[in-house]
Amino acid sequence: MALFLLVTSSFWFPKMKSFLDERITEVLEPILEEKGFELIEINLSGSGNSILQLVVERLDRKNVTIDDCVSISRSAGVTLDVEDFIKNAYRLEVTSPGIDRKLTKLEHFDRYKGFEAKIESRTPLNGHTNIKCQLCGVLNSDSIRLRLMNEGKLETDEVNILFSNVKKAKLILTDELIQASQSNQI
Numbered sequence: 137m138a139l140f141l142l143v144t145s146s147f148w149f150p151k152m153k154s155f156l157d158e159r160i161t162e163v164l165e166p167i168l169e170e171k172g173f174e175l176i177e178i179n180l181s182g183s184g185n186s187i188l189q190l191v192v193e194r195l196d197r198k199n200v201t202i203d204d205c206v207s208i209s210r211s212a213g214v215t216l217d218v219e220d221f222i223k224n225a226y227r228l229e230v231t232s233p234g235i236d237r238k239l240t241k242l243e244h245f246d247r248y249k250g251f252e253a254k255i256e257s258r259t260p261l262n263g264h265t266n267i268k269c270q271l272c273g274v275l276n277s278d279s280i281r282l283r284l285m286n287e288g289k290l291e292t293d294e295v296n297i298l299f300s301n302v303k304k305a306k307l308i309l310t311d312e313l314i315q316a317s318q319s320n321q322i
Contacts, residue, residue, distance in 0.1 A: 156180060156221070160188070163219055167211055168192060173204070176233050177240050186226040188216075191233050197322075200232035235317045239305035246274040248322065252285070252308040258301050268308070 157178050168175050177191035194200055209230045239245055248271050255267045270290055272281035278299045284291045316322045
């Protein structure tokens with residue numbers, strides 16, 4: 137279950153999203169790590185009444201609580217106000233990734249080994265850019281192993297895809313994933 141907290145501040149996002157992502161990450165990652173959190177994803181949306189969403193996860197892999205969101209929101213809000221690189225009104229939202237989370241880092245593909253995922257690749261893999269698969273782990277510093285699903289059935293052979301070829305990836309909500317989450321196995 138994703139948790140979130142909204143905080144209003146008086147800034148605006150310029151249109152250089154990638155620059156802002158980099159700046160926000162550069163400024164907030166050390167603060168979050170000191171508090172015991174990892175910054176998983178930054179989402180910037182809207183104009184005028186923009187939303188800055190920080191997706192965070194605890195380093196100890198416990199569930200993110202509302203108190204965690206409040207604490208991060210306060211620290212991040214103050215830091216972003218001091219840095220002053222966002223100029224108009226925005227809302228700051230802090231949330232957990234949820235059970236059927238996005239896979240944004242190479243280590244996520246190893247951590248969620250054995251679970252089903254949807255991957256959108258930049259170039260076709262076996263003729264497809266949208267892939268349903270079972271994660272089989274990380275092969276090396278830029279290669280992910282998976283077993284493709286064809287019409288809901290798992291193929292027997294593993295294939296490799298470069299992490300740099302992954303445009304988007306997300307876990308598929310299954311009974312196994314829910315059970316692992318409820319028993320704190322992931």
